[in-house]
Amino acid sequence: MDRQLAAALESGSFAHGLRTAIRLRRLTLEQVQHELADRGVVVSAVTLSYWSRGRSQPERAESIRAVRLLEDILDTPTGGLTALLAPPRPRGPRRAHVAVSIDRQRLWDEAHRLDRVMAQLGILDEERLCLLSVHDRFQLDEHRRPVRLSITEVVRAQRDRVDRALVIFQGRELGRTPRLSVVRGGWPGRVRTDEEAGFLVAEVMLDRIIDRDETAVVECALQYSGEPEKMTDYDRRLPYTTRAYLLEVEFHPTALPVRCHATTRPTIEHARRDTHELALGGAPHAHLALFDVEPGIHGLRWEWE
Known part of the structure; x- marks a missing residue:
């Protein structure tokens, strides 16, 4: 030995x-x-x-x-x-085509509990697929509470014979883990949760097996029930550079926020920072569109009064 x-x-x-x-x-x-x-x-x-x-x-x-x-x-x-150990990588300006990634433990609260949930599925990483683009659509009701989150992802295989994707969600602040369904691109596989930490990790079985560099489109929905808490923000954790991210938040016409800001932070170790305010103009929706997105935590926050 x-x-x-x-x-x-x-x-x-x-x-x-x-x-x-x-x-x-x-x-x-x-x-x-x-x-x-x-x-x-x-x-x-x-x-x-x-x-x-x-x-x-x-x-x-x-x-x-x-x-x-x-x-x-x-x-x-x-x-x-x-x-x-090799010398540390240079920290200066990067070329646009170089992929940059962040350890998941720096993106999620209580990441060790997420690791535990993923281990229940026998998954240690998500390297089978990379995200090319993400579209999140978040809907709230007249009581300012979440109703539905739709997630559409364009993914590309990193290896041959990939048959499933992975959905990771944390919503402890909502009071209840939502129910996941697959709208198109496949069907639900195994689902594991940590109710206390609010984690949901689910497999989405692709409707066809894809090989390296082939792409697929997967759309999922998270449906909320009961009486979750009122929402004041939503963000997406991106572990590596992604070509495009679109976030839409749809408010109920009778419950509109007074202002809305785009937010970002590199990791959970950093304070959330407002990047700019969105002009709502009485519209019942707001959106954030990002391109060539750096890894980190990106989203929207809004104020009700």
Whole structure:
């Protein structure tokens, strides 16, 4: 076992070294995640998966600290993993065609609970598909409460024989997890929820299997029941660069907001920032249209009075 580990560490690949060490110690990513958490460092299972497959690498100070702890957890020689890390990527201006991504733990509140829900589906990442464009249409009733959220996505396969897409939603503040249906492009698969954290993760089985670079259109609907709380904002988490995002909010004609602002923030660690105010002019709807969208959290907020 030690010979295999030594060979992996001598390969010069951080991903290969980490992956081999985890396999030889017979640990799951969730177990490694919990060991790190016990030592005071939070890293999602998805991030660990990315690291072990070369999808991304540790760069921030907290991530480097996690790697040093991994050397202890996985019983590798001191400095064996950190020595394999490549220099940090340049942080200057990027070319337009370069895809940029953000770890999911920086986009969602209580991301570790989302990881747990995804693990119930046996899913550690969403790399099968990438989003080309997203259209969200959010409808509110006369009591200023949510009625329906329609989501239309144009997706492209990142590998061959992709047969399903993934819908992730968090709505704890609404008081009740909505019911999901598939309007077109496929049919519902497995659904898992965390009611306390408000997470819903659902598979959408595509109506045809697609291969690498092929596209598909999927439309879903989240229907609210009961008496959810009044809504004052809605935003979309985008984990990587997306070509286009359109958000429409439809208000009831008898319950119109007095003002509405477009908002953005790079991660949940940042404060939400208003980018501009939308002119409503008495119209029962507002929309936000973005193109070549940076990863982050983008949406609308409105004031009732």
